[in-house]
Amino acid sequence: MNRSQEKKLSMYLVVEKGLENTDEQIIQLVPRYKFYCDTLKDHITKIQVFREKQEVNNTGTALLKATLKEKVITTALKISRKITAYAIDMENFELQQVVGYTKTKLNESADTILRERC
Numbered sequence: 001m002n003r004s005q006e007k008k009l010s011m012y013l014v015v016e017k018g019l020e021n022t023d024e025q026i027i028q029l030v031p032r033y034k035f036y037c038d039t040l041k042d043h044i045t046k047i048q049v050f051r052e053k054q055e056v057n058n059t060g061t062a063l064l065k066a067t068l069k070e071k072v073i074t075t076a077l078k079i080s081r082k083i084t085a086y087a088i089d090m091e092n093f094e095l096q097q098v099v100g101y102t103k104t105k106l107n108e109s110a111d112t113i114l115r116e117r118c
Contacts (some may be wrong), residue, residue: 009051
């Protein structure tokens with residue numbers, strides 16, 4: 001969740017707490033109070049569940065993505081070295097230029113560009 005969403009959730013929680021502590025005589029005067037109070041509690045629960053899923057998924061996805069990226073780069077560099085050796089042996093300078101990426105260059109590449117380079 002972004003900062004704005006966190007602030008809104010905090011505000012909802014404060015309102016909910018305030019309503020719980022409000023005198024029953026005042027609450028009875030508010031039309032459809034129970035409906036609105038239940039709706040607020042339901043939305044708070046949904047937001048909290050969504051936030052938990054969002055945090056778990058991002059962490060797992062980022063870790064998996066980093067692991068896969070490292071494997072792809074390592075494999076690509078192994079193949080690149082072999083192709084470079086072949087290109088040097090055959091005096092094919094054009095091929096040598098195409099596969100001459102460094103690990104740093106591949107690490108700094110965006111995902112879509114990395115795929116093309118590998």
